[in-house]
Amino acid sequence: MSAAPGRFARHLLETPPVRTPPAAAPGDLDRALAAPSLESLPVLLSAEALPRLEELAQRAREVTLQRFGRAVRLFAPLYVSNACLSSCTYCGFSKGLDVARRTLTVDEVVAEARTLVGRGFRHLLLVSGEHRVEVSADYLVACVEALRPLVPSISVETQTWSDDTYARLVAAGLEGVVHYQETYDRARYAETHLAGWKRDYDRRLASTERAAEAGVRRLGIGALLGLSGDWRADVVAVARHAVWLQRAYWRTEVTVSLPRIKPSASGFQPLVAVSDAEYVQALAALRLAAPEAGIVLSTREPAALRDGLVRIAVTTMSAGSSTEPGGYLTPGTAQEQFSISDERSPAEVAAMLEAAGYDPVWKDAFPLVDVAARLP
Amino acid sequence: MPSSADPWNVGGLQLTSRLLVGSGKFRSFEVMRAALLSSGAELVTVALRRVDLDRAGHADGNSGDVLDHVPAGVHLLPNTSGAVDADEAVRLARLGRAVTGTALVKLEVTPDPRTLAPDPIDTLRAAERLVAEGFTVLPYCSADPVLCRHLEEAGCATVMPLGAWIGSNRGLRTRDAIEVIVAQAHVPVVVDAGLGVPSDAAEAMEIGADAVLVNTAIAVAADPALMAEAFALATRAGRLGHLAGRGEVLEGASASSPLTGFLT
Numbered sequence: 001m002s003a004a005p006g007r008f009a010r011h012l013l014e015t016p017p018v019r020t021p022p023a024a025a026p027g028d029l030d031r032a033l034a035a036p037s038l039e040s041l042p043v044l045l046s047a048e049a050l051p052r053l054e055e056l057a058q059r060a061r062e063v064t065l066q067r068f069g070r071a072v073r074l075f076a077p078l079y080v081s082n083a084c085l086s087s088c089t090y091c092g093f094s095k096g097l098d099v100a101r102r103t104l105t106v107d108e109v110v111a112e113a114r115t116l117v118g119r120g121f122r123h124l125l126l127v128s129g130e131h132r133v134e135v136s137a138d139y140l141v142a143c144v145e146a147l148r149p150l151v152p153s154i155s156v157e158t159q160t161w162s163d164d165t166y167a168r169l170v171a172a173g174l175e176g177v178v179h180y181q182e183t184y185d186r187a188r189y190a191e192t193h194l195a196g197w198k199r200d201y202d203r204r205l206a207s208t209e210r211a212a213e214a215g216v217r218r219l220g221i222g223a224l225l226g227l228s229g230d231w232r233a234d235v236v237a238v239a240r241h242a243v244w245l246q247r248a249y250w251r252t253e254v255t256v257s258l259p260r261i262k263p264s265a266s267g268f269q270p271l272v273a274v275s276d277a278e279y280v281q282a283l284a285a286l287r288l289a290a291p292e293a294g295i296v297l298s299t300r301e302p303a304a305l306r307d308g309l310v311r312i313a314v315t316t317m318s319a320g321s322s323t324e325p326g327g328y329l330t331p332g333t334a335q336e337q338f339s340i341s342d343e344r345s346p347a348e349v350a351a352m353l354e355a356a357g358y359d360p361v362w363k364d365a366f367p368l369v370d371v372a373a374r375l376p
Numbered sequence: 377m378p379s380s381a382d383p384w385n386v387g388g389l390q391l392t393s394r395l396l397v398g399s400g401k402f403r404s405f406e407v408m409r410a411a412l413l414s415s416g417a418e419l420v421t422v423a424l425r426r427v428d429l430d431r432a433g434h435a436d437g438n439s440g441d442v443l444d445h446v447p448a449g450v451h452l453l454p455n456t457s458g459a460v461d462a463d464e465a466v467r468l469a470r471l472g473r474a475v476t477g478t479a480l481v482k483l484e485v486t487p488d489p490r491t492l493a494p495d496p497i498d499t500l501r502a503a504e505r506l507v508a509e510g511f512t513v514l515p516y517c518s519a520d521p522v523l524c525r526h527l528e529e530a531g532c533a534t535v536m537p538l539g540a541w542i543g544s545n546r547g548l549r550t551r552d553a554i555e556v557i558v559a560q561a562h563v564p565v566v567v568d569a570g571l572g573v574p575s576d577a578a579e580a581m582e583i584g585a586d587a588v589l590v591n592t593a594i595a596v597a598a599d600p601a602l603m604a605e606a607f608a609l610a611t612r613a614g615r616l617g618h619l620a621g622r623g624e625v626l627e628g629a630s631a632s633s634p635l636t637g638f639l640t
Contacts, residue, residue: 065596069400069401069543069592069595069596070401070402070403070596071400071401122428152425152429217460246490250487250488250490251460251487251488251489252489253489292490354403354404357403358403359401359402359403359404361426363425363426363427363428363441364425364426364458365425365458366424366425366429366458366464366468366471367429367471368464
């Protein structure tokens with residue numbers, strides 16, 4: 001039994017289908033660059049726009065500086081578990097893969113967090129596979145409550161939940177929820193999400209709406225480029241999603257991430273390779289089409305590309321990441337989700353930002369529940 | 377009226393400079409510090425969400441937080457930016473008082489992360505509670521004359537109506553409303569947000585604002601320290617222009633030497 005389409009899914013059904021953008025005429029491109037918008041995004045993403053990438057990047061940089069200034073928010077992922085009941089063809093945690101599995105205890109989660117706090121981080125993202133027994137709602141609430149005195153900004157990237165669970169997590173002090181749709185193409189989604197709760201496209205797509213309605217104040221969405229054969233269509237869809245969420249939930253900040261598929265234990269091969277130039281084009285065009293959305297870039301991408309993209313469109317970065325549970329204190333005990341490319345330390349990434357004239361923002365949050373009042 | 381000493385007062389704190397500055401958006405703490413020094417500001421506002429409230433010390437690569445870089449002798453004005461409702465603002469103000477030891481607070485309640493427009497309803501609610509708890513409250517607010525009266529009646533030490541959307545550098549877009557607010561106020565009026573160039577600050581001061589608060593325009597300038605000095609001079613110039621009393625605005629020209637003077 002699948003979930004009914006949510007509000008954004010119905011909105012998408014009412015708008016023209018997203019397909020590979022038609023070839024753009026030179027006049028279209030001039031107009032799109034002069035007055036970029038969500039409507040002109042297919043033109044900005046077209047192959048015909050690639051020769052004008054520098055111009056696109058310059059426009060994107062202006063918009064990024066105007067909206068976000070010279071501040072780049074830093075965060076670290078904290079993998080709490082790689083146990084998973086979903087089968088996704090591209091993921092190193094997929095159910096059935098014979099890999100070393102581990103779920104951290106709450107105390108182990110706190111120990112990992114202390115290490116990250118020691119490195120300067122005050123914004124943490126708890127990440128897990130999809131296992132509602134090992135990574136239950138109670139477990140996540142316990143993690144958030146335990147981390148709350150230590151970490152002012154806590155987000156989760158886990159399976160999707162019911163409204164009640166999102167509300168419990170918010171009451172415990174959760175700030176953000178991240179759910180990537182991976183691909184907005186329903187047919188390709190069905191081919192790559194074979195079993196488990198994640199198989200339900202509509203449940204997943206509507207989960208960001210449930211989270212926002214429960215009071216989550218930061219929403220992260222994204223698409224995994226290379227998963228569908230038409231990466232441009234996914235960029236258009238994720239931009240539409242971001243702008244729609246911002247209008248529907250005006251109190252909520254929305255960030256977008258466009259990870260490219262990386263080697264993992266799944267052995268998955270992307271349907272299409274997105275070149276570095278096309279990747280820059282995707283992020284610059286996204287910035288212009290959704291100027292108020294934060295753009296997140298992980299350590300999946302190599303240092304040189306990250307350093308370039310932060311000058312164009314990116315506003316939030318991870319640094320010094322490990323993608324395996326326990327990977328900061330006890331590396332090598334569990335399978336990582338994917339391999340990372342930028343292996344610089346957090347301090348090195350911060351130094352790069354400062355040298356480029358940006359303010360590395362380690363802390364831009366405060367405890368969302370009254371920690372002192374709850375201490376014995 | 378002496379042109380040298382022209383002090384004003386915020387909740388019992390005597391100040392000479394009428395330029396308040398913010399500490400956000402600078403590319404580094406060193407640049408911020410240099411700009412604060414050349415601004416001559418005596419009151420600097422600091423976002424509590426950017427401060428390590430437990431002052432837990434810092435790791436390699438983390439050069440401390442803003443509190444470690446404010447010049448000695450400059451008064452801190454903690455602000456509640458990031459608060460989305462009255463409850464959060466009150467809680468953040470209490471944390472700020474515990475960390476900084478000052479009862480001054482710049483109240484900001486901004487539920488819309490895109491415009492950062494102040495919420496008039498929850499700003500007033502939070503102001504009432506904070507005044508009752510003994511805070512000296514400086515509320516960032518919409519340029520609304522009636523709201524400013526309510527905030528004054530609630531016991532706020534100033535009102536801080538916005539000149540334009542925060543961070544926009546658009547100038548004194550709310551001039552008509554500010555003129556009314558200035559005319560009616562019994563507390564200092566500090567024009568906050570949106571002032572983009574020194575002449576905007578001069579304009580606000582000329583129409584009778586008691587002070588201005590500038591952050592983005594200084595922080596994002598190519599030379600923030602130089603821009604800070606320019607804002608200080610413009611604020612002073614605007615203030616003197618206000619004190620001097622401008623001449624009447626006339627429809628046509630008015631000869632400075634009467635044409636009929638020869639008759640007497």
